[in-house]
Amino acid sequence: MPQKDRTLPRPAVPGEAEREQRRILWHFLLGSVFLAGYLGGLWAGRTQEPEFGRSLALFYMDSSQYLAYGGVFGSLFSGSFLQLTTVLLMGFSALGVGLLPVFFLAKGAFCGLGAASVYLQGGARGLVVHWLINSLPDLFLLFVLLWFALRAKTMAEDLGRCLQGGSRLRRTMPVGKLLLDYGLALLLAALLSALGAALAVIFAGVLL
Secondary structure (H helix, E strand, O other): OOOOOOOOOOOOOOOHHHHHHHHHHHHHHHHHHHHHHHHHHHHHHHOOOHHHHHHHHHHHOOHHHHOOHHHHHHHHHHHHHHHHHHHHHHHOOOOHHHHHHHHHHHHHHHHHHHHHHHHHHHHHHHHHHHHHHHHHHHHHHHHHHHHHHHHHHHHHHHHHHHHHHOOOOOOOOOHHHHHHHHHHHHHHHHHHHHHHHHHHHHHHHHHO
């Protein structure tokens, strides 16, 4: 008698749906931490020393630093480079998973503090100008940072598992992929810095 085909259908790749859900959850978590830091920075800006807030607002609203396109681009890209490099280093640390939320919390707090300082000194108009010139380019960078942070988190998790289990580093650890993503993130940051610098020069020339 002919035997029945007992070949079972191949199961789906285990854990793929769970990994996707975790990525979405981490994007939401890091974005929420940034927002919490931003709101905390706004609150702290209301209670800060007046002289400090005045100095910070004058720094942001100084029209002379927005005259040259090259200078604005250099300032934006250097800030992007430092932040992306910080996230990269967290990826090569077993503590990176815990440090990433701290990084986004601090970034949000600094942005909120700057916005509060500008509002106290320049009112609603000053805040709108600050958002167009400074906050808009920083918002572009935030999306790149959130994307790259998930790549760094994967690397940090692998390192943490190796240390906890006492096992050797896997040959398939995503070191090369992380560095490739880092290069891509820098390229995106350069393009966004170029766009942000152009917008900053235009808005500063009209509004400041």
